[in-house]
Structures are given as structure tokens and as C-alpha cells.
Amino acid sequence: MDYQQTIDYLFHRLPIFSRIGAAAYKKDLDNTLQLCEILDNPHKKFKTVHIAGTNGKGSTSHMLAAIFQTAGYKTGLYTSPHLKDFRERIKINGNMISEQFVVDFTKKIQPHIDEIEPSFFEITVAMAFDYFAKEEVDIAIVEVGLGGRLDSTNVITPEVSVITNIGMDHMNILGDSLEKIAFEKAGIMKPEIPVVVGEILPETKPVFEEVSSARKTPMIIAPEKRRSIDWKYNHHLLTVEVSTLHTDEMNFYELDLPGIYQTKNLVTVLEAVHQLQQKGWKISHENILHGLKNVKKLTGLFGRWQIIHQNPSVILDVGHNEDGIKAIVSQLEVTTYHRLHIVFGMVKDKDITTVLKLLPKHAIYYFTQAPIPRALDAGTLKEEAAKFDLFGKSFPTVNEAVKDAIASSEKDDLVLVCGSVFIVGEVQLS
Structure with a gap:
């Protein structure tokens, strides 16, 4: 082989x-x-x-x-x-x-x-x-x-x-x-x-x-x-x-x-x-x-509040559980931006409700999924998120979601990709 x-x-x-x-x-x-x-x-x-x-x-x-x-x-x-x-x-x-x-x-x-x-x-x-x-x-x-x-x-x-x-x-x-x-x-x-x-x-x-x-x-x-x-x-x-x-x-x-x-x-x-x-x-x-x-x-570490693009800022973070999302939310509170766009996906066996409760309601969401069987369906995630006043569109792939988020952003906006290690891993850095 x-x-x-x-x-x-x-x-x-x-x-x-x-x-x-x-x-x-x-x-x-x-x-x-x-x-x-x-x-x-x-x-x-x-x-x-x-x-x-x-x-x-x-x-x-x-x-x-x-x-x-x-x-x-x-x-x-x-x-x-x-x-x-x-x-x-x-x-x-x-x-x-x-x-x-x-x-x-x-x-x-x-x-x-x-x-x-x-x-x-x-x-x-x-x-x-x-x-x-x-x-x-x-x-x-x-x-x-x-x-x-x-x-x-x-x-x-x-x-x-x-x-x-x-x-x-x-x-x-x-x-x-x-x-x-x-x-x-x-x-x-x-x-x-x-x-x-x-x-x-x-x-x-x-x-x-x-x-x-x-x-x-x-x-x-x-x-x-x-x-x-x-x-x-x-x-x-x-x-x-x-x-x-x-x-x-x-x-x-x-x-x-x-x-x-x-x-x-x-x-x-x-x-x-x-x-x-x-x-x-x-x-x-x-x-x-x-x-x-x-x-x-x-x-070679990456994926920890990692800035991969400017104007708009695109940031990757592998935070994916309750404490990880709390840390991200705290980080957002000290970060300057005009509008917040969040590309978000999770896996099925995480505590989805607890995480969704923590996410900022003022953000524009781009729900997506990684190409693994454990991934939570993007459409299902979108429906669950709406129960917590988190709204946006769903996308079949991570990079389609990222591309749309960037296209919808102005230069002083922030695009954050998070929710799962596997979501971050899909992002094309080039």
C-alpha cells in the first residue's frame, strides 16, 4: 500500500x-x-x-x-x-x-x-x-x-x-x-x-x-x-x-x-x-x-482563535462544548467588529441545547455540517437554533457557508467559524 x-x-x-x-x-x-x-x-x-x-x-x-x-x-x-x-x-x-x-x-x-x-x-x-x-x-x-x-x-x-x-x-x-x-x-x-x-x-x-x-x-x-x-x-x-x-x-x-x-x-x-x-x-x-x-x-498549532483572513476578519476556533463556547463568547466581548457572522456546526453527541443557549443572538448564522456520520444535519441544527432566537441559512458544506459569510460581510465585520473541530478542519485556508 x-x-x-x-x-x-x-x-x-x-x-x-x-x-x-x-x-x-x-x-x-x-x-x-x-x-x-x-x-x-x-x-x-x-x-x-x-x-x-x-x-x-x-x-x-x-x-x-x-x-x-x-x-x-x-x-x-x-x-x-x-x-x-x-x-x-x-x-x-x-x-x-x-x-x-x-x-x-x-x-x-x-x-x-x-x-x-x-x-x-x-x-x-x-x-x-x-x-x-x-x-x-x-x-x-x-x-x-x-x-x-x-x-x-x-x-x-x-x-x-x-x-x-x-x-x-x-x-x-x-x-x-x-x-x-x-x-x-x-x-x-x-x-x-x-x-x-x-x-x-x-x-x-x-x-x-x-x-x-x-x-x-x-x-x-x-x-x-x-x-x-x-x-x-x-x-x-x-x-x-x-x-x-x-x-x-x-x-x-x-x-x-x-x-x-x-x-x-x-x-x-x-x-x-x-x-x-x-x-x-x-x-x-x-x-x-x-x-x-x-x-x-x-x-504547527492552529485553530485557536486563529485569524486566517482580513477585511473582513475570518477567525477559526475549535471550541465546541459548554466551556469552549463560553470562552469564545468572552473573547467576542473584547473584540471589535461591526457585524458578527458565525459559521456553525456540531456533532450529534454533544449537548446541543446548552451550547445554543450561550451563542450570541445578534449574530448572523451560517449553519453547516462536516462530512462525517457524527455530524448533526445542518437543517436540523438550524431548526434547533431558531428555538433560541439564532437565525440564518443552512449550507451542505463548510466552505460554501464560509464563502457566503465572507460575501455577505463588509470589511469591518467578523466571520467566526466554530462549533466542532471537524468544522474548523474543513475550512480551506487558501
């Missing part, structure tokens, strides 16, 4: 969550452990940082990768899902895994697929670990796919674990309360391995405390150590003033990820770096400054 045939095989032979949802989720680590055993346990051959959370884990993972790269470490990065190219999931120093490695790995593992019946995600995790081991990375930043306790990535023993936050998402799999979801995320805690928690709530704090105590996991609450006290925009950079609470030290950081929700992620990243420094990783303040200012260039 060539590369395209290999990708087609992986997407159609294996259960994939982005296509069929919960049916692709395997509720144990057995398949991943079997695959790793076949591959001579590659996950034990390099150092890792493990990152879970409802929102922010992707940005946090990329920020940490950029900092490690700047510090001179050969840095692996495993994230999901991808937006355009499968190889976005597996990178070293910002460079995607080679097509040839994907082909060769799939050929090697193919005889075991009928026997083990792994999911698409389990295969990609094993592929990433095999790649990182063979390339001898110094460290890999590994983002949890879904949950934590039973996620395929949870076979690693990291240097530091990170839980960014807890929100209501994937309730059909992780549980219908913040406490239940927190328990699943807390499943990445390991004995004697520090865990940095980016945000605590009255419902989640007792869960984290109970699990960390039972596992003898040192737990650090990031906002109890540092606080973002001020921020401003300057030439598409977000400048954040951070106070270190126990020393009264003040520092300014520039981020090329301009969403104001990054102020929370920044505090989490800084505490994670501090814990890694305590373990002997050589990361200077200058490395942190440079890495944060160049996250997109160093890692």
Missing part, C-alpha cells in the same frame, strides 16, 4: 471515534498493552508529560512542546484529533511523522489487527510511541484522547501529569456529573509523580484530593501558585502579566495564541515547567519566553 491507501485502510478498517462516536471507545487498556508488547514496549524508552482535561489540553500540550524545543530537547508531540492531515497527530520538533513511517508501521502491525481488533486511536497511540522510541526523542508531550483512566495513552509513566480543567463533555462516556468526569481525568495520576491541576471547582476538588491521596500523588493546584493579573493585545500577540504568589515575583509573557482563555492555560504551563525544572530538566526563563511567543511556528 502507498500512503493514501494506508490512510484509507486505517480510517475504514478500524473503529474511529470521530466517525462513529462512542462505539469506537475501548473501555480498557488491554489492546494498547498488547500492541506495545508486540512493538517491544516503546512507551518505556522515552520520557513523557501526560496531559488530560476537558478544554485547553491541546494548547497546553503545544505550549510545553514549544518550550522544550526551544530548550534544545528533541521533543515528540502526540495530539488528537487532526484537522487536515492525519500526520498532525504525531510530530517531532514540529515536523509531522513521515508518510513512509506510517506505511511501514501499518504494514508491520497489520497481521495483528484481525487478532486484536484495536480501535483507530489505539493504533495511532502505538504508532506514536513506536516512532518516538525509534527516533530517540528526549521527551514526548502526550495528550489524552478522551477521559484519562481508560484512555490508550494511560500506559505511560510520565515525569509530570497535567489536568487542565473539568467541564461537561462526552457525558455519554465519562459520566453525567463533574464529579464522575473528574474521576476519569484523575485516572492519569501515578504514584509519586507530580500532577499539576489547572483549575478546581467545588465538585472536582474532593475527587482530585481523594485520588491523589490514595495514590500518593503530589498534587499542585496551579492557580494557588501563580495568577494572571492583567493582559493586553499587541499586534496579534497576547501579553500576560503573571504573579508568582509565594514570592510576589511579576513576569510578562507574550503568546502567539491570542485567545484570552490562554491566560488560564499559561498558568498551568508555567507550573508544569516549574515541576519539570525541579526534576532536572534544563529550561531557562528565556526558553519559556521564546517558546510561548512562537508556539504556532514551532509546533
Whole structure:
């Protein structure tokens, strides 16, 4: 098989969550452990940082990768899902895994697929670990796919674990309360391995405390150590003033990820770096400054309040659940524009009602859908949205919706594309 045939095989032979949802989720680590055993346990051959959370884990993972790269470490990065190219999931120093490695790995593992019946995600995790081991990375930043306790990535023993936050998402799999979801995320805690928690709530704090105590996991609450006290925009950079609470030290950081929700992620990243420094990783303040200012260039991250067009402004954001949409709405409140156009689509298994309640009623909507079975029909979404006084037209494809939104805009309008990772992934940047 060539590369395209290999990708087609992986997407159609294996259960994939982005296509069929919960049916692709395997509720144990057995398949991943079997695959790793076949591959001579590659996950034990390099150092890792493990990152879970409802929102922010992707940005946090990329920020940490950029900092490690700047510090001179050969840095692996495993994230999901991808937006355009499968190889976005597996990178070293910002460079995607080679097509040839994907082909060769799939050929090697193919005889075991009928026997083990792994999911698409389990295969990609094993592929990433095999790649990182063979390339001898110094460290890999590994983002949890879904949950934590039973996620395929949870076979690693990291240097530091990170839980960014807890929100209501994937309730059909992780549980219908913040406490239940927190328990699943807390499943990445390991004995004697520090865990940095980016945000605590009255419902989640007792869960984290109970699990960390039972596992003898040192737990650090990031906002109890540092606080973002001020921020401003300057030439598409977000400048954040951070106070270190126990020393009264003040520092300014520039981020090329301009969403104001990054102020929370920044505090989490800084505490994670501090814990890694305590373990002997050589990361200077200058490395942190440079890495944060160049996250997109160093890692290839996109889709986080990403400006892709001017006059009118067209912005992409992968926010797709309650907390993600709240962050987008907060961002809109500090953004200047004449009229607001929102290209919007969702998947069927999200809490549609909660999200629709949050969206701004003054916007003009362009309802659409991604080309996956999980996508919510654009016409159905339009009907549901009307119940919340959200009005607009429906479009069969994302790019038709974007094209119409731009054509209907004046130069000082704002076109926002959001609602699903898969909607953002469809947008043609050229």
C-alpha cells in the first residue's frame, strides 16, 4: 500500500471515534498493552508529560512542546484529533511523522489487527510511541484522547501529569456529573509523580484530593501558585502579566495564541515547567519566553482563535462544548467588529441545547455540517437554533457557508467559524 491507501485502510478498517462516536471507545487498556508488547514496549524508552482535561489540553500540550524545543530537547508531540492531515497527530520538533513511517508501521502491525481488533486511536497511540522510541526523542508531550483512566495513552509513566480543567463533555462516556468526569481525568495520576491541576471547582476538588491521596500523588493546584493579573493585545500577540504568589515575583509573557482563555492555560504551563525544572530538566526563563511567543511556528498549532483572513476578519476556533463556547463568547466581548457572522456546526453527541443557549443572538448564522456520520444535519441544527432566537441559512458544506459569510460581510465585520473541530478542519485556508 502507498500512503493514501494506508490512510484509507486505517480510517475504514478500524473503529474511529470521530466517525462513529462512542462505539469506537475501548473501555480498557488491554489492546494498547498488547500492541506495545508486540512493538517491544516503546512507551518505556522515552520520557513523557501526560496531559488530560476537558478544554485547553491541546494548547497546553503545544505550549510545553514549544518550550522544550526551544530548550534544545528533541521533543515528540502526540495530539488528537487532526484537522487536515492525519500526520498532525504525531510530530517531532514540529515536523509531522513521515508518510513512509506510517506505511511501514501499518504494514508491520497489520497481521495483528484481525487478532486484536484495536480501535483507530489505539493504533495511532502505538504508532506514536513506536516512532518516538525509534527516533530517540528526549521527551514526548502526550495528550489524552478522551477521559484519562481508560484512555490508550494511560500506559505511560510520565515525569509530570497535567489536568487542565473539568467541564461537561462526552457525558455519554465519562459520566453525567463533574464529579464522575473528574474521576476519569484523575485516572492519569501515578504514584509519586507530580500532577499539576489547572483549575478546581467545588465538585472536582474532593475527587482530585481523594485520588491523589490514595495514590500518593503530589498534587499542585496551579492557580494557588501563580495568577494572571492583567493582559493586553499587541499586534496579534497576547501579553500576560503573571504573579508568582509565594514570592510576589511579576513576569510578562507574550503568546502567539491570542485567545484570552490562554491566560488560564499559561498558568498551568508555567507550573508544569516549574515541576519539570525541579526534576532536572534544563529550561531557562528565556526558553519559556521564546517558546510561548512562537508556539504556532514551532509546533504547527492552529485553530485557536486563529485569524486566517482580513477585511473582513475570518477567525477559526475549535471550541465546541459548554466551556469552549463560553470562552469564545468572552473573547467576542473584547473584540471589535461591526457585524458578527458565525459559521456553525456540531456533532450529534454533544449537548446541543446548552451550547445554543450561550451563542450570541445578534449574530448572523451560517449553519453547516462536516462530512462525517457524527455530524448533526445542518437543517436540523438550524431548526434547533431558531428555538433560541439564532437565525440564518443552512449550507451542505463548510466552505460554501464560509464563502457566503465572507460575501455577505463588509470589511469591518467578523466571520467566526466554530462549533466542532471537524468544522474548523474543513475550512480551506487558501
